[in-house]
Amino acid sequence: MAVRLLRTLLALLGFAACAHALVDDALDVIRLGKEIGEEVLSSWDLIGKPFNASGGVELPIIRRKERVILARLAEVTRAIQRLELGVEKTAAVAELLAKSGGRGARLELRLHEMADLLSRVASADRQMREYVKLQQELERSTLEDFAEWCVSHDPSALPGLLERVHALVVPPHHHLLGRGLLQLVLDDLQEGHPDLCELQMSPHQLIYDMYNTISLTEIKGYAMMQFSWMLLKIYGKGNFTEEASLTRQRYAERSSRTAAAARSAMAMARRGLYRCDPVQHKEGETYAQVTRLLQGYIENEVDMNADGTCRDNCAYYTLATRHGCFKEQFCAKQTVCNGRIIDCQYIDSDMWVCPAGRNSIRRYEWIEYENGRTLGKVGSCTRGTTKVDSWWRWSLHHCSYCMCLCEDEVGSAERFFSMREAVADIQKQKVVTGVRLIKSGRVFHLQISEGLLGERGSVTPGEWVPVAKFDPSDPGVREGLDYHTLTYEQRAIDLDELDSPLGHILTGVRFSMIGAHLHFEIRSTPFNYTTGRLSPDRSQWISNDNTEGAELPRSRLDLYKPDIPTRSLTPLPVDSKHDQYVEFVNSDFEADAAQSTVPFVDIQPVIPMKGAALASGAGLIHRGARGSGGYIAVKLFTYDFSRHVRADPPPNPDENTTEFLPLMIN
Template sequence: MSAQLHRVIVVLLLAFANLTNALYDEAVEIIHIGKVISEDIIKTWKLVDSTHFNDEDLPPILIKNNEKKVMSMLKHINSRIQRLDLDVNQIGSVACKITSQRLESQLNLLAELIYQVEATHQLYIEYEKNQNGLEQMTLEDFAKWCVSHDPSALRGLLERIHSLSINPNKHPMGRSLLELILKNLKDQHPDLCDLQLSPHQLIYDMYNTISLTEIKGYAMMQFSWMLLRVYGRGNFTQEASLTRQRYGQRTNQTAAAARAALSQAKRDLYRCDPPQHIEGETYDQVTRLLQGYIENEVDMNADGTCRENCAFYTLAQNHGCFKDQFCSKQPACKGRIIDCQFVDSDMWVCPASAKSNRRYEWIEYENGRTLGRVGSCMRGTTKVDSWWRWLFWHCSYCMCLCDDADFRSHRYFSLHECTSDVKNNKVITGVRLVKHGKVFHLQISEGTLSERGSITPGTWVPIKKFDPFESGIKEGVDYHTLTYERRAIDLDELDSPAGHVLTGVRFSMIGSHLHFEIRSTPFNYATGRLAYDKSQWISNDNTDGTDTPRSRLELHYPDIPSRSHVSLPVDSKHDQYVEFTHSDFDADAAQSTVPFIDVQPVQTLKGGALLSGAGVVHRGADGNGGFIALKVFTYDFSRHIQAETPVNEYYDVDTDTTELMPPLN
């Protein structure tokens, strides 16, 4: 091999190795990578065309200049392309969710083909690293295989990937594989929360995976044509042009299919039930808001009489402890006693632990009715009997509700707004509910927004902790207290207008309802800059006084939600509300406040997705109190997906693009 030929091969190997292998900067999306690669390929072709391989007297300085030109063209792209990451495992995650055997087999085949392209690319990288010790025959054989018409060669692999992904002839009703996946997930798997990806983001990531494979394959094929040209096997100008055209056709068709699927894909993301419910880690509770409470009617009136019945006491309070009966064996309700009812005169009561938020573990009446799950009783049962007074009045034990905001009651919600640092171009990347002391807080994670919607993940922003009873903290300003009359929470799903992103969340009060709001901020997609001075708060301010008031989500016989053996789906709708209430008498002796609060963080698996909205939902079912939970909406990238056909050989490649595809998160 001549020295000149060797130098040119080295230049080509280095050029294309660096174009397709290196780190992927999150500020650069696939379309931009493809565009830059295409442009530099054309420039490199010009260099190849200008080199006279048969001229043995070509001055070494000219060869060196040619090398410098190529490396100069690569310098910019090398600083931006850091990693072409093929997330084939993502396809496997989708495949495991597919119930259609045919579709699952197609996804598995797609993953295998992508693996083969990646294996070829890794071999290509190894050749680049060890180029000085390789024989010409090795590189020439590799180049011939890449552009071979053999269906098992690189060209064939790319066509098969495209056929599986896009070709309507391969699928019924002319749908692309992306659309078929979307339909299957809609029909069979309405909940994708266990993947921690919205359907929109899942389809988008799969599209990125396919597109990245195309870019690698295209670069390797163009390198092969150049290498064969260098070896004197032919001119290959027309072949390279046809390769470029076919690459453009495939990428355009892939983009069109992706836009069609993404326009239909849901963008909401929330958490499923965990494998195991752990209080303080996966859920928390409002405690002792309305709790089952046994009280004798003699202690619910100032006169100490038994002239009425239990139903008379719809709103009462404790006035003492008559003759140290059962009342002396339990803490009295110091708040309001509400909605009493008579069940039976006599009962056995299993008291709860002194450290528990419950009053009773279970209650068993003489008539056979039980409240709660009867079983062993660690503290021993207590016999409680009603009695007659002066033969005329029956002093009955009533089953009531206690609304007592004592030190055991955790019933406060922070009204402090949680906003990202928009002046430093930070946006919300996740949300969660947390309890500190007796107060529930919204908390956000934030990341730095960069060009074309890419995010650098950050950390969770510390909450503003406070005690409701400390000096300077005001109810209605700093926090809201749940009471019997003011225990509703609005269930809304809020999204930003097009071109806006999520930068804030907060609770506020509208009437007696705890109300959720989001802050939306416009941004420039190309530069990633936030227009922070144009931020706006968005909410659904519907009240009971409107023509179409909110509907109430009823909780029917609500048991403790952590007892559920199946994952609870979202059963609420936008523009509803639910009231915190007591658990079912029969199931739990009304000892718990439901719904529980889901405190799992809501953010994408990768922690850095761009979000446009958030909401408060209820996950539950009949016979279950369910959970109050948060959800988020991932940003709609579909309008930014616009593939470009690679420019021809001698077009001006210095033009810019206004509409670019989204980044890989």
């Protein structure tokens, strides 16, 4: 029931910002308001000042004026249709909001009522369009009855429907009826959906688009009522000058209060957007891994010193390399560590080792010691277990097998991050509409999608900008300039959430290095909201250049016994905050035999509204939980439209102006 209800509501709550970005030559609300305002005023002028309301006029004159008015009405309906929503966006929103169905009875009841009211107004609008098409065949009484319904005092008529819609948004007695619908929806999204990533719209966008839809409904109703007064006037039912004026005044009051309610809700709504765990994890499609940075590795102490002795213990080898393979023992049966061997420890003398598959990035599936301790998930072993025993040398020294970490040579590793800029073509009016991390070969890249910026925040979706692929071994590619290599000493990545200054939008992202930390930055470009023109020469790179040595240093996000994140049985929420950092580490010994490097990298695209949304900022976050390595992921911030929402009263026909701003979004 809740799903059906919310689908109905959101099929009616048109996302105007989405619609005008996806429809060719579409109008936004302010243009629509101006156009309808001009049509209303000029249509009143067409009727003519001298008019014998009491005696009526001859039938041919009535029919001629009727055709003129209906022709003007047809122009208005075409303009409205161009701004109506595309239904493809609503299903995902409905599914998300439907999760709260039953949790808040007050919200559900009001959504139900709003859906019903908007449905009735939409039905009247469709009926009006049909009458406009069939005006030659219709009887005068049919149009007259419809016009009278459009201005009737009956609570079920059009004016009553519009008043009830407004009362849901701005309750007339809020101390008794509580908060309005926009605020209730906001509360539900903020509190009931802390991970609102399935929506691919930020709560701010959703509130803004619901507001646009309600405003569009108001415009439809206002147009129908004004043209109804005109028709009744030419039918000789009266002059209706004062009635039309009252209609205009009440419409202005509702518009102003609705705008205020929307601004209040939008100012509090979160603008951040990211991706959650998919239904099914798939490497290469939803996530990628850093490899051979720090990995559990078994090595005998005899092979970690140039003399081939066993006079020390495992803990002695905090930093070592492999010097040989004594008597071709277990060292000859495993993939050797050709890089640095780090932080060795002694667990037990003897063990059974289950080797990983030949094409696996792991070395071992699991290890079981004779003392009963296990590393990894012990189970069947496809390649068969290998018995590994330490030994005594001349009864004097015990040659122990140590459990260490291997930082392998870079030639066999995939632990490089591109430092090349990913920027939109601002010279051609392009802006960032989506961001993702991708892995190409052995290198992780930031990639953007770009769209064409139009007037008043509209964006025409574009394509993903191809990354400049390279390998660190390519000629002319330089470490520290083109890419960064994760190492034991330099494996931190900063977690920042960056937004543009007022009047700027997102036009690029990149990685840089701040000390030993991989650092995230955004490019911000000023623009004119009304015209949509960018100012490329005034672009700037923005970052949070805080370090561990600052007066208020970054805090570290610790990973506690981190297992492989794909093993999590529950969705992983965002557990990082702005101004933190996290280090790439080995997975937990007990959980995974330290065979993986965590966090994994989330490579799902973050592209709100399929590239039709305006973005102002971006960031890097960590999604994880206690006992999981989690994911490094990107985040986007949608543009703050709240300061552009205001309502001006429509002009008085007696005023010397054709300016009509029933609902301004500038």
